[in-house]
Amino acid sequence: MRLFVAVALPQKLREFLRQAVRELPHRGRVRWTKPENLHLTLKFLGEVPEGSLEEVAAALEEVRRRHAPFEAAVSGLGAFPAPRRARVVWAGISEGAGPLAALAADLDETLHRRTGLEREQREYRAHITLGRPAGRPVSFDPEAISIPERRFRVEGFDLMRSVLKPGGPVYTPLGSFALEGDQGPHGH
Numbered sequence: 001m002r003l004f005v006a007v008a009l010p011q012k013l014r015e016f017l018r019q020a021v022r023e024l025p026h027r028g029r030v031r032w033t034k035p036e037n038l039h040l041t042l043k044f045l046g047e048v049p050e051g052s053l054e055e056v057a058a059a060l061e062e063v064r065r066r067h068a069p070f071e072a073a074v075s076g077l078g079a080f081p082a083p084r085r086a087r088v089v090w091a092g093i094s095e096g097a098g099p100l101a102a103l104a105a106d107l108d109e110t111l112h113r114r115t116g117l118e119r120e121q122r123e124y125r126a127h128i129t130l131g132r133p134a135g136r137p138v139s140f141d142p143e144a145i146s147i148p149e150r151r152f153r154v155e156g157f158d159l160m161r162s163v164l165k166p167g168g169p170v171y172t173p174l175g176s177f178a179l180e181g182d183q184g185p186h187g188h
């Protein structure tokens with residue numbers, strides 16, 4: 001089954017983001033992410049045999065114990081590889097990028113060690129995918145609309161299953177993992 005690990009976003013934030021991009025002038029057709037599907041990916045596992053699920057869950061359990069909850073914020077628009085030829089339109093992470101990258105790296109390393117999953121070759125860049133072109137890359141001005149800063153707390157991550165359907169992917173959480181690492185002076 002197709003798996004990834006993601007931080008779930010508060011419903012209000014998801015609805016706000018979906019609403020905000022409705023106003024974005026752009027060239028080309030975009031498939032906007034449904035609000036219920038908006039998330040922040042930490043690690044994409046790809047196809048994993050069902051027999052490996054237990055070991056995947058054990059790896060996530062190990063990681064969650066090493067990281068404390070933290071504050072994050074979303075703001076602004078961007079694109080991969082660039083707004084004038086976008087293949088991914090995203091909302092940026094203006095706070096919490098460091099701890100998110102640390103989580104992503106730990107997941108990558110721990111899943112590799114425990115399940116033999118290949119390590120990610122590309123550098124991790126935290127983002128929330130808002131849309132992808134229906135065909136050719138799309139073009140937009142990231143300054144055309146404002147996505148003011150919205151803060152949220154990262155309390156954990158979810159193991160997600162993705163089923164690709166003609167109407168778009170269907171994501172189902174298979175398990176939730178609460179962050180429980182050392183939280184400073186009171187964490188011992």
Ligand code: 2AM
Pocket residue numbers: 004040041043044088127128129162
């Ligand atoms: P994205 O956020 O940049 O779209 C489920 O597909 C999630 O895994 C998406 O959030 C997607 O990233 C992420 N992902 C990372 N690498 C992927 C890949 N090679 N194929 C599909 N999804 C990938």
